[in-house]
Amino acid sequence: MGGQPESAVRRLRDGMADGVLSFPLTSFHPDGSLDVEGFRTYVAGQLAAGPGALFPACGTGEFFSLAEDEYRQVVTVAVEEAGVGVPPREGARARGRVPVVAGVGYGWAQAARFARVAEEAGADALLVLPHYLVAAPQDGLVAQLEQLAARTSLPLIAYQRGQVTYTAASLTRIARIPGVVGLKDGHSDLDRLQRLTLAAPDGFLFFNGAATAEIQARAYATVGVPAYSSAVHAFAPEIADAFFAALRGGDHDAVDKLLRDFYVPLVELRDRVPGYAVSLVKAAARLRGRPVGPVRAPLTDPSPADLADLRTLLAAGLDLVGASL
Template identity: 50%
Template sequence: MRFDGILFFPLTPFGPDGDVDLDVLAEHVASGISHGAGGVFTACGTGEIHALSAAEHTAVVARTVEVVAGAVPVVAGAGGSVATAAEQARAAEAAGADAVLLLPPYLVAAPQRGIVEYVRTVAAAADLPIIVYQRGTLVLTPETAAEIAALPAVVGIKDGVGDLGLMHRIVLAVRQVRGEDFTFFNGLPTAELTVPAYRGVGVPLYSSAAFAFVPEVADAFHSAIETGDPLAGRLLAEFFDPLVGLRDRSPGYAVSLVKAGARLRGVPVGGVRAPFVDPTPEEEAELAALIETGLTLVGKG
C-alpha cells in the first residue's frame, strides 16, 4: 500500500435531521479524488469518529470505498475501547477498506506494554494493515514504537504529538526493525506549518485538513513545497498561520472550522455534533476572508 500526495480526511456530513448524509459524503469524497488526493482516511478524527454510532461508522466507510473505487487507498478510523476499535476494524474490512487508522483508547492512560496489547488486539481482529495514530493517550517511546512496528500488520505511525525530538528517535528505532518498509505521517492539525520540520526527521507525508475545504490552496502548497516555489512561504504566512490562530481559539475547532469552511464553499456538510461546537458568525466571517485570501494567492480568487 503506497501513498502519493496529500492525505485527505473527509468530513462526515450531517443533514438537517442530524443524520449522516451519505449522498453529500459521496460528493465530498469524489471532489477530493478529483483534486488528486493520495489517500482517503474516512471516519477518522476530522470525520468525527467519536460522534458516530457503529452503524453510521460502517455506512460512512462503505460509501467512501464505493466512491473511491480503488483509485487510491481508503483507510478507516478505529479507536476508543479495545472492543469498539476491534469491531470497527472488522466492519472496515467487511466494507472493503484497505487499512485502519488506529486512534487512541480515549481517556485511558496506560503503560507502554498496555499500548502494545491494545494495538496487537485490534490488529488481530481484522486482516487489514494498521497505521497507529500517536496522540492523546497513545504516545510511544522509541522502544515501544519498534515493538509495535515489528507486528506484521502494522505498516505505519501517524504523529499528532509534535515532539520532533521524540519523532526522530521513533523513526530511527523503527528503521532498525523494518528498514524502509514502513510509513510515517505528519498528522498535526494544519500540518502544512510543520512540513519542513517533519521532513527533516524523515517524515515526508502529511495530512491536510485544508484539503477538505480549500483543495486548490492545499494542492498549490504541496506543489510549491515540493519544488521550492516561494509561494509556499506566502501561503504559510498569509493563510495557514492565521488559520491556526483562528483554530486555537477553542477546543474542537480543528474539525469545526473545516466544516464551516466546507459550508462556506457550498458543501452542505452541516454542523458538528456535541461536544464540539460550531464557530460563531464572526469567526465564520474571518474564515471566509481567509479562504478568499488563500484562493487569491493561488490564482483562484
C-alpha cells in the same frame, strides 16, 4: 501479511509520495442525521483533487460521534467512490484506486468491531485512533495494537496523539506485530519522532498528523517524514495542492507566502475555541457550498464573528492560488 495487504500498503506508500492525505468530513443533515448522499458528493470532490489516500471516519470525520451503522455507510461510500477512479494529478504516477484507510478507536474490543465493519465495507487499512480516557503504560499501548491486529486482516497504522506516545523501544515492538505498518504522529516532538524513525524497520510508514500539518511540514521532512495529512484539503484542495507542489518543488518563497498569509492566520483562528480544528474546517467547506452540514455535539459551529473572519481568510487564501470562493 498476505498479497492483498501488501498491495494496499504499496499503494498507500506511493500515494503518500504523490499527494496530501485527505481526511474527509462526514456530512450531516441540519437535524444531525447522517447525510449519505451529501457525503457521497463531497467525497467525489475530494477524490477529484487527487489525494494520496482517503481516511474516512477519522478525527476530522467525527468518528467519535458515529453509530456503528453510520460508520458502515460512511466507509462503504468512501470505498465505492474511490473505486470509480479519477485521473492522477499532473506530475503524479498512475497508481490505481486511491487507498481507503478507515478510522477505528476506543478500546481494542470496540475497535475490533469497527474493524470488522471496515473490512466488510472494503477498506484497505485502518488508522487506530487514540484510546478513550485513560493514560496507559508502554506495555499497554503495545498490547492494544496486538489485540486489534489479532482480530483483523487489515493493515494498521498507529496514531500517537493525546495520551498515546510511543518510545523508540515500543516502536520496535509494534513494528514486529504482524499487520502494523505505520505511524501517524500528532505530537510534533521532533526529537522523539527522529528516535522513532531511526528505530523503525525499512519500509515502515510515517506521516505528519499535526493539526494544520503544513505549518510543520518542512520541519517534519528534516527528520525523514515528508508525508502529511491536510485538514485544508477538506475544504480548499486548491490551496493544499499548491502548498504541496511548492514544498516538493523547493519553492520556498511560495511556501513562506502561503504560510504567512493563510496557514498561520488559520491556526490563530482555529485556536480561538476548542474543537475548531474540526468545526472551523466544516464551516469553511459549507462556505464553499460543500454538502457537509453542521458538526455534532460536543463540537459547536463557529460564532458569526469567527465565521466572518473565516470567510475573509478563505477568500484571501484562494486568491493566493488563483481560485475563487
